[in-house]
Amino acid sequence: MADISGQAGVSAPKVRIGQRGRLADFTRRLFREKPLGAFGAVMCLVFLVTGLFADFIAPFGYNEMNPIDRLKPPSVEYFLGTDQIGRDVFSRIVHGARTSLIIGFSAAFFSIIISCVIGITTGYFRGKFDMLVQRMVDAWMSFPDLVVVIVAVSVFGPGMWQVILVLSLLYGIAGSRIVRSAVLTVKENDYVHAAESVGVSTIRILLRHILPNIMAPIIVLFTTRLAAVILVEAGLSFLGLGVPPPAPSWGGMLSFEGRSYMFQAPWLAIMPGLAITFVVYNINMFGDALRDLLDPRMRGSGLKQKLDV
Amino acid sequence: MLKMSADPLLSVEDLRVEFPISSGVLGSGTAGTVKAVDGVSFNLISGETLGVVGESGCGKTTTGLAILRMLGIAGGKIVFDGKDITNLTRGQMRPIRKKMQMVYQDPFGALDPRMRVRDIIGEPLIAHAEAKEKAKYRARIEELLDIVGLDARMGERYPHEFSGGQRQRIGIARALALNPKLIICDEPVSALDVSIQAQIINLLESLQKKLGLTYIFIAHDLSVVQHISDRVMVMYLGKVVEIASHTELYKNPKHPYTQALLSAVPTPSPDAEAQREVVLLEGEVPSPLNPPKGCPFHPRCPVARPECSVKAPEVVVDSVGHQVSCHLFS
Numbered sequence: 222m223a224d225i226s227g228q229a230g231v232s233a234p235k236v237r238i239g240q241r242g243r244l245a246d247f248t249r250r251l252f253r254e255k256p257l258g259a260f261g262a263v264m265c266l267v268f269l270v271t272g273l274f275a276d277f278i279a280p281f282g283y284n285e286m287n288p289i290d291r292l293k294p295p296s297v298e299y300f301l302g303t304d305q306i307g308r309d310v311f312s313r314i315v316h317g318a319r320t321s322l323i324i325g326f327s328a329a330f331f332s333i334i335i336s337c338v339i340g341i342t343t344g345y346f347r348g349k350f351d352m353l354v355q356r357m358v359d360a361w362m363s364f365p366d367l368v369v370v371i372v373a374v375s376v377f378g379p380g381m382w383q384v385i386l387v388l389s390l391l392y393g394i395a396g397s398r399i400v401r402s403a404v405l406t407v408k409e410n411d412y413v414h415a416a417e418s419v420g421v422s423t424i425r426i427l428l429r430h431i432l433p434n435i436m437a438p439i440i441v442l443f444t445t446r447l448a449a450v451i452l453v454e455a456g457l458s459f460l461g462l463g464v465p466p467p468a469p470s471w472g473g474m475l476s477f478e479g480r481s482y483m484f485q486a487p488w489l490a491i492m493p494g495l496a497i498t499f500v501v502y503n504i505n506m507f508g509d510a511l512r513d514l515l516d517p518r519m520r521g522s523g524l525k526q527k528l529d530v
Numbered sequence: 531m532l533k534m535s536a537d538p539l540l541s542v543e544d545l546r547v548e549f550p551i552s553s554g555v556l557g558s559g560t561a562g563t564v565k566a567v568d569g570v571s572f573n574l575i576s577g578e579t580l581g582v583v584g585e586s587g588c589g590k591t592t593t594g595l596a597i598l599r600m601l602g603i604a605g606g607k608i609v610f611d612g613k614d615i616t617n618l619t620r621g622q623m624r625p626i627r628k629k630m631q632m633v634y635q636d637p638f639g640a641l642d643p644r645m646r647v648r649d650i651i652g653e654p655l656i657a658h659a660e661a662k663e664k665a666k667y668r669a670r671i672e673e674l675l676d677i678v679g680l681d682a683r684m685g686e687r688y689p690h691e692f693s694g695g696q697r698q699r700i701g702i703a704r705a706l707a708l709n710p711k712l713i714i715c716d717e718p719v720s721a722l723d724v725s726i727q728a729q730i731i732n733l734l735e736s737l738q739k740k741l742g743l744t745y746i747f748i749a750h751d752l753s754v755v756q757h758i759s760d761r762v763m764v765m766y767l768g769k770v771v772e773i774a775s776h777t778e779l780y781k782n783p784k785h786p787y788t789q790a791l792l793s794a795v796p797t798p799s800p801d802a803e804a805q806r807e808v809v810l811l812e813g814e815v816p817s818p819l820n821p822p823k824g825c826p827f828h829p830r831c832p833v834a835r836p837e838c839s840v841k842a843p844e845v846v847v848d849s850v851g852h853q854v855s856c857h858l859f860s
Contacts, residue, residue, distance in 0.1 A: 410639050412640055412641055414632075418598050418600055419657055425657070430645075433644040434644055
């Protein structure tokens with residue numbers, strides 16, 4: 222549909238799709254063509270809102286103990302039950318969403334920045350610089366991730382920002398390959414040559430021509446990174462390398478109370494596990510839909526211009 | 531035909547461009563070099579159009595890019611507007627880039643899909659800090675759109691909203707933004723429909739008259755080149771085989787390769803078409819990685835002689851300025 226109205230806009234100016242219409246247009250396509258992706262998008266939004274407004278949504282504080290109500294199964298009062306010291310599991314999951322949200326978005330964001338800096342410079346300049354940096358990237362990627370994380374945590378101590386730093390570096394450096402390969406194809410376009418031959422400065426070429434034209438893979442990379450980081454953070458917290466207790470974290474909840482009371486109070490393991498699975502699954506679904514909608518040359522018009530702001 | 535000024539706007543002497551074929555794990559070894567442009571020399575007088583023709587891979591585009599200093603030059607000399615630009619650095623080249631622009635072959639690839647047309651056209655102005663005053667900048671863009679026959683309002687749109695011919699007009703407007711002296715047109719019409727081709731060619735011609743432009747017009751279509759060029763340069767495997775004024779070249783092609791090219795041009799009249807003598811070339815263009823000894827054309831030449839495979843022919847210029855590199859004339 223977007224195609225047709227966009228084409229018509231050329232000959233009949235009255236049908237012009239306004240700038241404001243592009244995002245709406247994309248949303249419409251998302252819901253029509255990718256219902257599962259749209260569901261994922263809505264769930265991501267729910268996750269976002271939960272994390273942002275955890276204080277208002279959670280009926281109890283994340284560390285608020287009611288010793289009388291220990292290991293209570295899900296009920297009206299305790300939506301998802303309570304743990305061994307009487308903390309409300311629902312409240313802890315809601316607050317855990319905030320932890321996942323902060324770590325997920327920060328690490329995904331910084332890793333994309335790192336990927337872009339490395340990928341765009343090496344891809345655009347090529348030559349010896351590219352050679353050297355890419356061999357360093359190879360060397361970095363040949364370290365097992367977990368070893369890097371354990372070393373970093375033992376040096377800097379456990380904590381949210383340490384996890385963000387390490388995950389940003391890990392994923393940022395590995396992701397530079399994807400950005401670089403996108404740059405390699407974009408920079409061979411005549412419009413880049415045209416800018417070069419006119420004498421446009423290199424920094425302007427990188428920011429005005431290269432970056433906007435690799436936005437589609439970057440957005441998709443961001444969603445995959447977001448899901449991966451949330452999963453890895455849960456894993457690290459499970460191993461005791463992530464966010465230290467009593468701060469709520471889904472991985473930590475699985476590990477500390479979940480593992481110890483798995484048989485007496487299965488909801489302690491099931492609920493945070495479900496939360497992780499659900500969020501990661503939905504982010505992936507949304508990411509897949511984004512990739513499908515963004516990749517095949519946008520089918521004429523679309524939200525291209527809207528997204529690169 | 532155009533002998534207005536004695537000093538040429540552009541003079542290219544023995545230009546050579548080579549691409550190394552790298553080998554080895556680290557790309558350190560060299561398996562050989564492709565001589566993409568091998569000793570090309572020509573002069574360009576201000577206000578004329580030089581057509582450049584030849585098969586794909588003969589070095590037409592490479593020559594154009596080398597003149598713009600977009601490629602490393604292996605040897606030779608380029609003098610533009612009285613200044614030797616062969617060895618200028620990036621920074622030294624910048625002010626000169628204002629005077630030489632390029633129009634690209636692919637109207638779809640030459641415009642950034644994420645930029646509005648007015649930003650595309652205005653980019654050269656911004657790059658050379660000629661966009662200081664907003665009002666003047668806007669007026670200039672509208673003027674440029676008008677010059678190439680587009681509506682000023684179209685500047686608000688994105689390239690994908692235009693047809694191929696319109697996009698090529700946008701590309702031309704961008705090339706004109708800085709009032710250049712030389713425009714290198716790299717097959718500007720070969721991606722367009724025939725009816726649109728004529729429009730673009732006519733636009734280029736009228737712009738040349740209006741603005742006193744000098745063109746290097748690269749094409750593989752001889753009939754297009756015949757229409758627009760004052761002189762025509764025929765290239766084969768990185769070398770110039772013949773240069774002549776367009777009337778002279780079409781009337782009296784000397785080099786066997788030029789004759790073959792000309793005979794391959796279809797004629798619109800069926801009667802003439804039936805009588806047309808076609809010189810069919812045999813074989814393929816040899817690999818520029820390993821060009822034949824002597825005259826590069828000899829393996830395919832219908833009138834090759836023994837000496838053709840031994841030594842390269844000299845450049846011969848006759849009294850009307852018809853230049854040819856062939857043993858038949860030396």
